[in-house]
Amino acid sequence: MAFQDNLVKIISDPNLSPKQKSNYLALAAEASLPYLPISKEINQAKEAGIICDMFEGHAPFKPRYVLPDYAKYLQQGSQYLELTQATNLDEALNALTIIYHHVPSVTSIPVYLGQLDDILMPYTDGVDAESIYRKLKLFWIMLDRTLPDAFMHVNIGPSDNIICRTILRIDAELKQIAPNLTFMYDPDITPDDLLQIATSNICECSKPHIANYPIHAKAYDGQGFGIVSCYNSLPLAGGANTLVRLNLKEVALKALNVEDFFANTLPHYCQLTYELIETRAKFLHEESNFFNSFLVKEGLIEESRFAPMFGIYGMAEAVNILQNNPELTENDLEKPSKHYGHNQTANQLGHRISKALDTIVKSTPVTYGYHGRALLHSQGGISIDKDVTPGVRIPYGTEPNPIAHIQALAEHHQYYTSGISDILTIDETVKYNSQAMFQLCKGALSLGFREFTANVASNDLVRVTGYMIKLSDIATFKQQGSRTNTTGLGAEAAEVTGILNRKPRVAAQELSPNYAE
Amino acid sequence: MQNKLATVSQILPFSCVDGPGSRLVIFLQGCNYNCKNCHNPHTINWCDHCGDCISTCPTQALTLVTTKGISRINWDSDLCTQCDICLSVCPKQSSPKTRQYGIDSLVTLIHHQRHFINGITVSGGEASLQLPFIIELFKAIKSTEALSHLTCMIDTNGSLSISGWHKLLPVLDGAMIDLKAWQEETHRYITGRDHHRVFQSLELLSQHAKLYEVRLLHIPNISDFDSEIEAVATYLKQLPNSVRIKLNAFQHHGVTGEARQWGTCSEAQMLELAARLTERGVTNLVLPNVYL
Ligand code: SF4
Numbered sequence: 028m029a030f031q032d033n034l035v036k037i038i039s040d041p042n043l044s045p046k047q048k049s050n051y052l053a054l055a056a057e058a059s060l061p062y063l064p065i066s067k068e069i070n071q072a073k074e075a076g077i078i079c080d081m082f083e084g085h086a087p088f089k090p091r092y093v094l095p096d097y098a099k100y101l102q103q104g105s106q107y108l109e110l111t112q113a114t115n116l117d118e119a120l121n122a123l124t125i126i127y128h129h130v131p132s133v134t135s136i137p138v139y140l141g142q143l144d145d146i147l148m149p150y151t152d153g154v155d156a157e158s159i160y161r162k163l164k165l166f167w168i169m170l171d172r173t174l175p176d177a178f179m180h181v182n183i184g185p186s187d188n189i190i191c192r193t194i195l196r197i198d199a200e201l202k203q204i205a206p207n208l209t210f211m212y213d214p215d216i217t218p219d220d221l222l223q224i225a226t227s228n229i230c231e232c233s234k235p236h237i238a239n240y241p242i243h244a245k246a247y248d249g250q251g252f253g254i255v256s257c258y259n260s261l262p263l264a265g266g267a268n269t270l271v272r273l274n275l276k277e278v279a280l281k282a283l284n285v286e287d288f289f290a291n292t293l294p295h296y297c298q299l300t301y302e303l304i305e306t307r308a309k310f311l312h313e314e315s316n317f318f319n320s321f322l323v324k325e326g327l328i329e330e331s332r333f334a335p336m337f338g339i340y341g342m343a344e345a346v347n348i349l350q351n352n353p354e355l356t357e358n359d360l361e362k363p364s365k366h367y368g369h370n371q372t373a374n375q376l377g378h379r380i381s382k383a384l385d386t387i388v389k390s391t392p393v394t395y396g397y398h399g400r401a402l403l404h405s406q407g408g409i410s411i412d413k414d415v416t417p418g419v420r421i422p423y424g425t426e427p428n429p430i431a432h433i434q435a436l437a438e439h440h441q442y443y444t445s446g447i448s449d450i451l452t453i454d455e456t457v458k459y460n461s462q463a464m465f466q467l468c469k470g471a472l473s474l475g476f477r478e479f480t481a482n483v484a485s486n487d488l489v490r491v492t493g494y495m496i497k498l499s500d501i502a503t504f505k506q507q508g509s510r511t512n513t514t515g516l517g518a519e520a521a522e523v524t525g526i527l528n529r530k531p532r533v534a535a536q537e538l539s540p541n542y543a544e
Numbered sequence: 545m546q547n548k549l550a551t552v553s554q555i556l557p558f559s560c561v562d563g564p565g566s567r568l569v570i571f572l573q574g575c576n577y578n579c580k581n582c583h584n585p586h587t588i589n590w591c592d593h594c595g596d597c598i599s600t601c602p603t604q605a606l607t608l609v610t611t612k613g614i615s616r617i618n619w620d621s622d623l624c625t626q627c628d629i630c631l632s633v634c635p636k637q638s639s640p641k642t643r644q645y646g647i648d649s650l651v652t653l654i655h656h657q658r659h660f661i662n663g664i665t666v667s668g669g670e671a672s673l674q675l676p677f678i679i680e681l682f683k684a685i686k687s688t689e690a691l692s693h694l695t696c697m698i699d700t701n702g703s704l705s706i707s708g709w710h711k712l713l714p715v716l717d718g719a720m721i722d723l724k725a726w727q728e729e730t731h732r733y734i735t736g737r738d739h740h741r742v743f744q745s746l747e748l749l750s751q752h753a754k755l756y757e758v759r760l761l762h763i764p765n766i767s768d769f770d771s772e773i774e775a776v777a778t779y780l781k782q783l784p785n786s787v788r789i790k791l792n793a794f795q796h797h798g799v800t801g802e803a804r805q806w807g808t809c810s811e812a813q814m815l816e817l818a819a820r821l822t823e824r825g826v827t828n829l830v831l832p833n834v835y836l
C-alpha cells in the first residue's frame with residue numbers, strides 16, 4: 028500500500044507538472060524493484076550513509092551523464108532521426124534542438140549541450156553578426172523554456188570567436204538560470220579582454236564558470252572532454268556510467284586515529300565503494316541494453332569512453348574529526364582557528380587525504396572505465412545532506428576571505444580529474460569592480476584551480492567604503508525601526524536573476540533526486 | 545633603512561572598494577582629524593599603554609608587558625573574541641588591537657597574495673601620518689620584481705603638505721582623497737581642522753595625474769555639498785576627466801557621539817545630489833552600492 032500511496036501523492040501533487048510527475052513515477056517504479064545484488068557489508072554501509080549511490084535507481088538503465096559528439100552529428104546527420112547533415116546555421120541549431128530531446132541522463136534532461144562555439148563556427152560563414160545574435164538568442168530562450176534544468180551545461184572557449192562572444196552577450200542580457208555555462212580559459216589562447224567579458228558576466232549573473240582548459244585537456248586524450256552538470260569534467264563521446272560517493276566524515280568517525288584512517292578505514296570503504304560501482308556499471312553495460320542506442324550505432328558515443336565517477340564529500344568534517352577539533356562556532360570566525368580551511372596543518376591533512384584517494388583511484392581497475400579506471404570527483408552535495416559539507420569545500424558560512432579560500436583549497440584540485448568546484452563567496456562590492464573578479468579568477472587558475480565559480484549575492488559581509496557590515500545584523504537593526512532606507516539585497520538579487528518566480532519551472536533535479544513533498 | 549615600523553590596525557587581503565581592481569588594504573593607526581562622523585573612532589589615536597582596557601577584557605587577551613622599564617600593552621589575537629569592549633572603554637579613542645609591521649614582513653605578506661591583487665592601498669586612520677614608512681614600503685614593492693606590477697595607492701584626508709606629497713609622488717600611482725565639506729566653517733565643524741591643504745593636495749595630484757578619486761560624504765543638513773551645489777559642481781568640473789567623483793552616503797555604522805543624532809543619507813537623497821551634479825555637467829560620478 029505504501030508504494031501505491033506514494034504514487035498517488037506524486038500524481039496529485041499540486042506543484043509538479045505532468046512531465047515532472049512522470050519522472051518521479053518512473054523513479055518510484057524503478058525503486059520498487061529489488062536492489063541489484065550487493066553484499067551485506069555494502070548494504071550496511073549504504074544504510075549507514077557512508078556510501079551513497081545518489082538515488083540513481085535500483086536498476087540503472089541509462090548512464091548518469093552522456094556527452095555526445097555533437098560536431099560529428101551535425102557533419103553526418105542521423106539515420107535514426109532522419110536528418111541529413113547540417114549545411115547552415117539554422118539547420119545546425121534545429122538539429123541540435125532535436126537531438127537534445129534524445130540524450131538521456133540521470134535527470135532525463137541532457138546535462139551536456141556541447142562545446143557550442145566549436146560546433147557552430149563551421150556554419151557561420153557569410154552570416155552577419157546581427158543574424159547570429161538573433162538566432163542564438165532565440166535558441167537560448169528555447170533552451171531555458173523547454174529544458175529547464177540548471178544542470179544542463181553549455182561549453183565555450185578557450186578560443187576567441189563570434190559564437191563565444193555572442194553567447195556571453197546573450198547570457199548576460201537574459202540572465203536565465205538555464206542553460207548553465209562554462210567558459211574554458213587557456214592563458215596561451217584566450218585574450219585577456221575575452222576573459223574580462225566572462226568575469227564581468229559573473230558579476231552580473233554568477234555565470235559563466237571558468238574552467239582551467241590546459242589542466243582539463245591534459246587529463247583526457249585528443250578526442251576531448253566536456254564540462255557538464257555540476258562542473259563534472261568527462262570524456263567527450265562518452266560520459267559517466269555511474270556516480271557513487273563516499274562520505275569522508277563517516278569514514279573518519281570509524282577511524283581510531285589518523286594512522287588508522289589512512290592504513291585501514293579509508294582503503295576499506297574505498298574497496299566497498301568500488302564493489303558498488305562495479306555492480307551498477309555491470310548492470311548498465313551488460314543488462315540494460317542502453318548501449319544499443321542510436322547514439323552508439325551512429326558513433327556519437329562510445330561505450331569505452333564511459334567511466335564511473337568516484338565521488339567524495341565531507342572532507343572538512345573528516346579533517347576536523349581526525350584532528351579532534353571542536354565544532355566551529357560563529358564567534359570563532361574572525362580569529363585563527365585549528366579548523367579545515369583556516370589552519371595550515373588541517374589543510375595539509377586534507378591534501379594528504381585527496382592524494383591518498385588519487386592513488387587508490389588511479390591504481391584500482393574497473394571493468395567499465397576510462398582506460399580501465401574510475402575518475403575521482405569532489406561531489407557537490409544534494410539536498411538531503413545535513414551537517415556534511417560538499418566535496419572538499421570549506422563549510423558554508425565559515426569561509427575565509429576569497430584569497431585565503433583559494434590558497435587553502437588549490438592543492439586539492441590536481442587530484443579531481445572528473446571535477447571539483449569550490450564556490451567562492453565574494454561580497455556585493457565586486458559587482459561594481461569586475462577587474463577585481465578578473466584578477467581573482469586569474470589568480471585562482473594560476474594556482475591550479477580546475478574551475479572558478481563565484482557566488483556574489485549571498486555573502487553576509489559587505490565592505491562599504493570606510494567600514495564593513497554584516498547584512499544579517501543590519502536586517503535585525505532595521506526591523507527594530509531605524510530611519511535608514513532599505514534595499515533588500517536578497518530581494519534585489521532575486522529580482523535581477525528572477526530566481527524566485529522561476530523556481531517552480533526551472534528545476535535543479537540533480538540536487539533533489541528523489542520525490543519529497 | 546629597512547627597519548622602520550608602522551602601527552597597523554588591520555590588513556584586508558581582498559577589497560573591491562579601495563581603488564581600481566582587487567587590492568590589499570593596510571589600515572594604519574592614527575589620524576590628525578577628529579571627524580564627528582568617524583566610522584572607526586578607535587583608529588584616531590595611538591595607544592599610550594595606560595592599561596585601562598586590560599581588566600575589561602573578558603578573555604584575558606590583553607596584558608601589560610614591561611621590558612627595560614617600558615610598559616607596553618600586548619594583545620593576544622588567539623584569545624581575542626573581537627567583542628570590542630576594550631575599544632569602548634579606551635579613553636583615548638585608540639585600540640590595543642594593533643600590530644607593528646616592518647617593511648620586510650609586509651612585503652612578504654604582499655608577495656603571498658600577488659597573483660590575486662592589482663595593487664595595494666594604504667588607508668587609515670590617516671595613512672600619510674606615517675609617510676616615511678609608506679615611501680619605504682612603496683619603494684620596496686616597486687623594486688621587487690615579482691611585485692613591480694602592483695599599483696601603490698593611498699587613501700587620505702588630503703592634509704599632507706606639498707613637500708610631503710613631493711616625496712611620495714615618485715612611488716605613488718594614485719590617491720583617493722576625502723573632501724569632507726565645501727565651506728571652511730563646515731569643514732571645521734565636521735573635522736576640527738581647516739581644509740586649505742585638502743584643496744592644495746587635490747590640485748597638486750591633478751597636475752601630476754595621480755588623483756584617482758575624490759570622495760564626498762553627503763550628510764543631509766550637515767555637509768554643504770547640496771547648499772553649495774553651484775560652486776561644488778564648478779570645482780569638480782575643472783578636475784581632470786579621469787577623476788572618479790565618489791559620493792558616499794552618511795550612515796551610523798560605528799559612529800559615536802553627537803553625529804549619532806544626525807540623519808543618515810537615504811538612497812533618494814543621494815540620487816538627488818547626484819542628479820543635481822549631473823545637471824550641472826559633472827561626469828564620472830560613482831554612487832554607493834548599498835545604503836546600509
Ligand atoms: S588601548 Fe586605550 S585603554 Fe588600552 S592601553 Fe591603549 S590607550 Fe589605554
Ligand code: SF4
Pocket residue numbers: 600601602603604605606619623624625626627628629630631641
Ligand atoms: S576585543 Fe578582544 S582584546 Fe578587546 S576586550 Fe574583546 S576580547 Fe579583549
